[in-house]
Each structure stands twice: as structure tokens, then as C-alpha cells.
Amino acid sequence: MESVTPILEFNKTCVSYTKQTMAVKYVSAAIDRNSITAIMGPSGCGKSTLLRAVNLMHNLYPNIRVDGEILLNGENILSMEPIDVRRRVGMVFQRPAPFPTMSIYDNVLSGYALNGVRLSKTEKDETVEHCLKSVALWDEVKDVLNKKGTFLSGGQQQRLCIARALAMKPDILLMDEPTSALDPIATAHIEELMQELQKEVTILIVTHNMGQAMRISSKSMFMYLGELVEYGDTATMFSNPSDERTKAYLTGKMG
């Protein structure tokens, strides 16, 4: 079952916002292919910062430095073109934000439109149908594809954003607290969806919600003050954490 090169590997990854302070300190971890890995930790522990390093989001802000290595299929993304990396690493954000000027149909294809890739009408139709089906949104929106994406409910909008990311056929899908702005029913929908999606794509999810990490992930990272404190099987970590800090967080003594 063990694959030769991990799909994603952090190697002494550091992120700093200012010269004095590091938000992420020497994180090393290998992520399993076609799995869901959860990143947990209290607010400000650097979990979102670590996630955003994977698709070079930090390159947009000149003050932020990323050091060490992040290997995507063995290749260090820190020396790759951000645009190439982002096409292979999709991202779903905390708040659902479909493009307000585009229809549902165009939102799914927005990655292609933004990159100037032209698709034929049939390719477009197929991509839209396939992606909306894989996020279980097709039946709900197939008759209103020309309506604006913002017309949908919050949960539907988030699924549309997942579809938008999937349309680019990424190797990895990064999810930054994707359900924190959603109600419990919409959250359950998205969690169910992730279980299905891991067959096609490797998912790395930042979550505040321990129950969510337990329900969906096979492996978990626990971060505290920028350090990766513990990384291992989710079930083991929850039943028998090896570090005192993990234990304190999981039992609610810290958070």
C-alpha cells in the first residue's frame, strides 16, 4: 500500500510574516495520497498559514517568507512558478465566494476562463456536469445554470467553489475551514462529499472542529504556536495522544 514518493511532503517548512517571528516553524510531514489529512490547533497556531504555503498563496504578499521545502510529487514547489503550482493545487476558502458577476455555469469554468484556456461547447458542458455532479449540486442547479452563483445558499455556494477547484483537476485540494461559515446540515453534506472526493484527490483540511477531524480524516496534525506537535493516525491521536499539549487541546483544557 505504501507508495514510493508521497504526493506532498513538508520538509523543515517555515513561514514568517516579520523578520523576528515565525508563524510556522520547521514543519516536516509526508501526506498520503488519496487520503484526508486534518490540521488542527488553537487559533493563531499557524495551521492556515501552513496550508496557504502549499499553493504559494504567500507569494501574493511580499513581506511573507517561506523557507525549507514543500515537495509535490518530489518536486520543490517553492522554486516553481506560482501559477503552475496553483493549477495543480486547488483551494477552498473559509467563506464561500463564487464570482458574483458570473453564472453558476461560468463559475465552474472560471479556472479555465481565468487562465485563458478555450474549451469547446461539449467539453464545457461535460466539465460543468461532471464537476457539479461530483459535489452533489447538479440535481439542485441543473435548471438554473445561467443564474448568478451568489443566488445559491451558503452551503450550495461552498459546493460550487469546490466544483470550481475540482474543474482544474488538481492533485491536491486544500480546504481552509470550509464549513465554519455553514450550518450543520450543509456541513454534513460537505463532509460526506469529502469522503467521496478522496478517491480522486488528496485533501488537506484545516479545521477548528475536532469532531469533524475525527469523522473524516485518516491522519491528523496537531499544531501549537507554529510547531507541528504531533502527526499520526487520527484514531490513535484522539484515543491516545502522545504529547501533553495535544491531550490538553483534545480534552478541551486548551483551545
Add this chain to the structure above:
Amino acid sequence: MNDKVYRILLFAVALIMPIVCGGVVYALVTDAYDAFQHFGFFKFLTSSEWSYTEGAEQYGALPFITGTLMTTLLALVFCIPFSLPVALFVGEYFKGTKIAAVLSTVTDLLAGIPSIIYGLWGFYTLRPLIMALNISPQGSGILTASLVLAIMIVPYASSLSAEFIKMVPNDLKEGAYSLGATRAEVIRKVVFPVAGSGIFSSYILAIGRALGETMTVTMLIGNTNNIPDSITSTGNSMASIIANQFGEADDLKLSSLIAIGLILFLITAFINLIGKIMIKRARIA
């Protein structure tokens, strides 16, 4: 008791502005009445005759309406390639940095320069240049006035556009970047469409400024009472004909000038109203 007095006082003061506005409209309409009655409202708008021969006076507003619209539209065309980059620089590329603050302050300073200064600059610097380049023999004209007008409205268009560009949510921009878009693509396909109606409305308000600008245009447009046949020929705008001739006008001529003023007032008010409504809509969306 005290509260009541305060309220009545406030109400009375607040009422002064609508009364002043109403008074202006009333005065314009009553004084313009003669001209409209003598020539007919529609005829006055479409006649291009402007002659003050005793007994056979003919006044029509068409050359000046044309002059105003030509200078304003040309100024808008010249203004876009300067104001849009400034707005992008301040609102997107260098958002929140010192250099953006400096640039937007300097641009806003342009709005504070008295129009007579622009007129002088246009007359003594730009006009000789236009003659030297053989664009037009007399130097002054629609083109010269439009160029200076364009510089004058850049700050109005750019500072408001920059506000709308700044308001485009970061979520949307990061969403587009995460799909592999370059900065240029994010601007073209996300920032501009989302900020579009706001940017459009800032240009409408800039047009409102250009329509009524008097001093600069009077100094540069050439002041001839014909319909300009090209952008390099001379003409007169609605504001400039009034400024040029009100001192020596009486009776029918004065009434005709005031009628032109009324038309200018209506056009400007209409444009500003549209701009304001659009801004309100853009802010809500």
C-alpha cells in the same frame, strides 16, 4: 422645550438649500422664457444661427450644445488612459502603501488647482505646442480645450474608481489566484467586472464636472459661434458663450444666454443624478 426650538431651527436651516435650488431654477426659467417663446423651445435647441443684427436677431443653442458635448466626450476619452492606471495603482497594485498614498494625494491636488491656472497653462504651453506640431493653425480649439479638461477631471475619475477597486473583496481575488490566474487576469476578469458599475459611475461624475467647466474652456476653445466641423476647429461651449457675451447682452440675447444656461443646468443635473444613483447601487451590491 429646548429640544423643540433646536429642531425647528435645524429644519429651517436645512430648508434653505432646497429653496435656493428652487429659486435658481425659477429665475432661469422665467428669464429664459422670452427666448423660448420667441424662437420656440425645439427650434432654439436645433438652430445653429447666432446673429445679432438689429431687428433680425437669430439665436440658437446647437453650436454650443455640440461644443460642450464634443469637449466633454473627448476629455473623457483622453482622461481614461491616465485615470484608470492611477486608480489601479492606488486601489490594487500598491494598495495601502506609502507610494500609493503619495500618488493619490498628488492626483487629488490636481483637483485643487484653480481653473484659470489650467487655462493659462493651456494657453501659453499647450497651444504653442499644438501650433508647432501643425495640428491646427490657430492652436486653440475643441482639441486643446479637451486635453486640458481631461487633466482636470483625472482626479475625480481616479480617486472614486480607486475606492471601488479597493472594495473588491480579497476572498474573490484570492479565489481567482488559487485557480492559477495571473495578476493581469485577476484584474481583467474579477476586479473590473466586480468594480465595473462603480468605476462607470465615477466617470459619469467626472463628465458632470467637465460639462460645466467654464474658465479653462473659454480660454482655449477659440470662441467662434459655429458648429465645429472637426476636433481641431474652434467653437464655443455652453458655458463659454455665456461667459463671453453676458456682459454686453440685453433683452432677447440675454434671455437666449440664460436659456442656454438652463439647458446646461438640466444636462448637468441629469448626469449627476445618474452618477449618484449608480454609485448607490454599486455600493449596495
